[in-house]
Structure formats: structure tokens, C-alpha cells
Amino acid sequence: MGESRFIHSNEAENFYLGTKGNVYLKSEKRYKPAIGVMPRKLWEEQRVNDITQAISRRMRSEGEIPIEWVEEYNELSEKRSRL
DSSP, X not given: OOOOOOOOGGGGGGEEEOTTSOEEETTSXXXXXXXXXXXXXXXXXXXXXXXXXXXXXXXXXXXXXXXXXXXXXXXXXXXXXXX
């Protein structure tokens, strides 16, 4: 982690306060932090939607639906119903 120190009033014009309360040196180039990972619950909901849409597309094209899709859909649906 970075070094902590107090900013004197005569130095204040060289800094700015970020939206989350972080203090940045104005001369430093600002980079956005990595976004991170989507929460599992949201990911699972999106995954169920993706599988549902994929199955629907396959059915419309009269194609065979991979058993892995059905199994994963069932696993995720069961997990959601227990919550």
C-alpha cells in the first residue's frame, strides 16, 4: 500500500479529491482500477438467461440441444430455488 502522510495547505493545489474519497496528485496520470468480478448471484442469473436463449434458438432452428446445456440449466435453476 501507499505511504500515508499529511498534506500541508501550501501543497493543496497540487492534489485533488477523487469520487471515493481518495486523494490524487494532479500531475499523476489517473488510471481506472480493474473492475473486478461480477457477483456470483448475478453471474448465475445471467448464465440461466444465456442458456435459456441458446436453447430457444436451437429449438427454433430444429437443432439438437446439447445435454450439457439442459444439465447446467437444471443445476442453476435448482440452486436458485433453494435460496
